[in-house]
Amino acid sequence: MKQSKMADMGVLCMLNEEPGLTKSELQERLRHNFGRYWGAGTSVVWSAIDRLNEEGLIESDVEAAGNEPPTFAITDAGRERLESLILEPVEDLFHPMQRPMLMMKLGSLHHLPEGDQGRIVDRLREEALEARDHIETVRHSHDEAIDDHERYGYRRDLLDLRLRLVDEILDWLEGIQPE
Structure with missing residues (x-):
């Protein structure tokens, strides 16, 4: 699975568990929860956040933030996308190269x-x-x-x-x- 899909799943997973996170907090939660298996760089994660926001899968709360960085929450469409990413089959999921995706899927099952x-x-x-x-x-x-x-x-x-x-x-x- 591509890095962008893994980042999408990770961001949606974290926001489904804890809405109201900033980009930096999302990056930290991903590092804490999945960093032993998958080391996504800031640019990958922040690009995913921007793309998911543009697609309406997450929404930002800029007005409430004032001078603070915006926070994000998952939308209903984002929950549907998270479920579809978790359910999506991955070819040869038990190959060592797929270990990060396997671990992310296993760590996200409770969202289904x-x-x-x-x-x-x-x-x-x-x-x-x-x-x-x-x-x-x-x-x-x-x-x-x-x-x-x-x-x-x-x-x-x-x-x-x-x-x-x-x-x-x-x-x-x-x-x-x-x-």
Whole structure:
């Protein structure tokens, strides 16, 4: 998923949780909530805020601000867009390059109605199982092709690490499954 979509989802998510934030506060909330997975620069986030404001997905409160920077709130259209971004499938979501998007989606699930949460958790579980099968297949093909494992260092171990990460996500998904 593009940086701009991730920024849109992050901004909408933060404003859905806490309306009345300034651009700087939004940037800080994103850094605090998702910075371990995704490091969006100020220009990406502030551009997203401006674009979302122009599109009517968020609104600014300039008049109440006076000399203070404007604050922003999500609109009903913004809530709909947030839900569509969370629900939007991402190809190969469990590939390491997609980890920031996976973490952002997992951290945003609570913004969906329970029925949608359950469907997304089920879909993520299916995708994780497919990713696990793929990693296992690659690991087995590497084992067959490589007769000197010491020569290749920790690369095989990296596949084991990917498997463990997918297994941890599967366990986590089981724990949050809405009823």
